[in-house]
Amino acid sequence: MATAHGTTDMIVHDADDPDVNRNRQYVLVAAILAALTALEVATYLMPKDLQHTAVFAVALCVLMTIKFVTVTLFFMHLKFDKRFLTVAFYSALALAVAVYLAVLATFRFFWPADQMIPR
Amino acid sequence: MASATHAAVTAPDPDVVHGGHGYATNTGISNTKLGMWLFLGSECLLFGGLISTYLLYRHPAPGTGPAPSELYDIPFTSITSFVLLMSSLTMVLAVSALEGGDHFKFRLWTVATALLGSVFISGQVYEFTAFVHEGMGFTTNRSSSAFFTLTGFHGVHVTIGIVMLVSLLLFSLRGHLPRERAEVVEVVGLYWHFVDIVWILIFTVVYLIPG
Numbered sequence: 001m002a003t004a005h006g007t008t009d010m011i012v013h014d015a016d017d018p019d020v021n022r023n024r025q026y027v028l029v030a031a032i033l034a035a036l037t038a039l040e041v042a043t044y045l046m047p048k049d050l051q052h053t054a055v056f057a058v059a060l061c062v063l064m065t066i067k068f069v070t071v072t073l074f075f076m077h078l079k080f081d082k083r084f085l086t087v088a089f090y091s092a093l094a095l096a097v098a099v100y101l102a103v104l105a106t107f108r109f110f111w112p113a114d115q116m117i118p119r
Numbered sequence: 120m121a122s123a124t125h126a127a128v129t130a131p132d133p134d135v136v137h138g139g140h141g142y143a144t145n146t147g148i149s150n151t152k153l154g155m156w157l158f159l160g161s162e163c164l165l166f167g168g169l170i171s172t173y174l175l176y177r178h179p180a181p182g183t184g185p186a187p188s189e190l191y192d193i194p195f196t197s198i199t200s201f202v203l204l205m206s207s208l209t210m211v212l213a214v215s216a217l218e219g220g221d222h223f224k225f226r227l228w229t230v231a232t233a234l235l236g237s238v239f240i241s242g243q244v245y246e247f248t249a250f251v252h253e254g255m256g257f258t259t260n261r262s263s264s265a266f267f268t269l270t271g272f273h274g275v276h277v278t279i280g281i282v283m284l285v286s287l288l289l290f291s292l293r294g295h296l297p298r299e300r301a302e303v304v305e306v307v308g309l310y311w312h313f314v315d316i317v318w319i320l321i322f323t324v325v326y327l328i329p330g
Contacts, residue, residue, distance in 0.1 A: 019219040023212060030208035037204060040327060041197040048329075057328045064323040068316050075211045076312045077305070082148050085156050092160025096167035107175050118175070118261075 029074045036067050155306045159313045166317050169269040170324060177330045179260035187266040188330050190253050192246070199242035200322045203277075206235035207315045214308045217301040225304070226291055232311065233284040236277050243274045266325070273321060276314045283307045 040063050043056065050056060073079040078086045104110065107117045144150060179186050213228035247267070250256075257267045287304060290296040296303065 019215060023215055026208060026211050026215070030205065033204055033207075034201065037197070037201055040323065041193070044193045044197075044327065051329050060323050060327055064319055067319045071207060071312055071316050071319070075207050075315075076309055082146065084146055084148065085153070088153075089156050089160050089163075092157075093163045096163040099164070100167040100171040103171050104174060109174060113178075 026074065029070060033067055033070060036063055039063060149302060151302065151306055152309070155309050159309065162313065162317075166269075166272070166320070169265075169272055170320065173265040173269045173325060176261040176265040179262040183260035184263065185253065185255050185259075186262045186330070187250070187255065187325075190250055190255060191326055192249070193326060195242070196246065196322065196326055199239050199246075200318060202235050202242070203239045203315055203318050206232050206239070207312050209235060210308045210311045214301065214305050217296070217298060217304050220298045222291060222296075226288060229284055229288050229291070229304075233281050233288070236281045236284070236311075240274060240277055240281070243270065243277075247271075269321065269325065273314070273317055276317070280307075280311045280314055283310065 040060060043051070043060060046056070072089070078089070108115050144153075146153060177186065177188065209228045209231040213225050213232060216222075216224035216228055247270075250263075255263045257264055284307065287296065287307060
C-alpha cells in the first residue's frame with residue numbers, strides 16, 4: 001500500500017520496524033514543539049519594558065515560524081510528500097502574507113501608534 | 120456499447136494507488152489530498168484576513184470598554200495551546216497506526232485526539248465566558264468584536280475537526296475504514312494539523328506579543 005511514507009505491506013514488531021521509528025520521530029518532534037512552546041510562554045515572565053521591544057516581537061515570531069514549519073514538514077508530511085504540495089501550500093501562504101502585510105501597511109500599522117488608522 | 124461498458128469498468132480510478140508508485144493523476148498525487156491542500160491554502164487567506172483585522176482593531180476606541188489584551192489569562196491559554204499541540208501528535212500517531220494496519224491503536228489515538236480537541240474547546244468556552252463576565256462581550260467595542268470573530272472562527276474549525284474525527288471512529292467501528300483507505304484519515308489529519316498551526320500563529324500574534 002502506498003502512503004505518504006511509502007509501501008508498508010508487512011507489520012514487523014522490532015526496533016527496525018519503519019513504523020516504530022517513524023512514531024519515535026513524531027514523539028521527538030512533539031517534544032521539540034513542546035519545548036519551543038515553553039520557551040515562548042517563558043517570555044511572558046520577562047520584565048514588561050523588555051516585552052515592548054522590537055527584538056522581543058521578532059524573537060517570538062521566529063519561534064512561531066519554527067513551530068509552524070516543523071508541523072507542516074513532519075506532522076503534515078510535506079518533508080516526505082511530493083514537492084508540488086509544498087509549493088502549492090507555501091505559495092498560498094506567501095500570497096496571504098504579502099496581501100495582508102500590504103493591508104497593514106496601508107493602515108499604517110507599522111507607523112507609531114498615534115499615526116495608525118484607525119485610531 | 121459493450122466496449123464502452125468494458126472501458127468504463129477497466130478505466131483507472133484516479134484516486135486509487137497506481138502500481139504502488141503513486142496515483143494515476145497528472146501530478147501523481149491523489150485528488151483528495153491535493154484538494155485538501157488547496158483548501159488549506161485558501162484557508163490561509165481567510166485566517167490572514169481575520170488576524171490582520173484583529174491587529175488593526177486591537178486597541179479599542181477610548182471609553183468603549185476593556186481591550187482583550189487587558190483580560191488575557193496567559194498561563195491558562197498556554198495550557199490549552201499545549202493541549203492542542205499534543206493533539207497533533209496523537210493525530211499523526213492515529214494515521215500511522217492505520218497505515219500499519221493496527222485498528223485498535225488507530226481508534227485509541229483518534230479518541231485521544233478528539234478528547235484533546237474537546238478540552239481545547241472547553242477552555243475556549245471558559246475563556247469567552249470569563250471575558251463576558253469581565254464586561255467584554257462581542258459588541259462591546261471593535262477590539263472585542265475582532266477578537267471573538269478570530270478565535271471563534273478558529274474554535275468552529277476545531278469543532279468541525281472533532282466531528283470529522285468522531286465520524287472516522289464510527290466508520291472504523293463499522294468496518295468501513297480498512298487499511299487501504301488510510302489516506303482518508305491522513306486528509307482529515309491534514310485539516311487537524313492546519314487548525315493547530317493556525318493556533319500557533321494566533322497564540323503568538325494575539326496573546327504573546329504585547330500591543
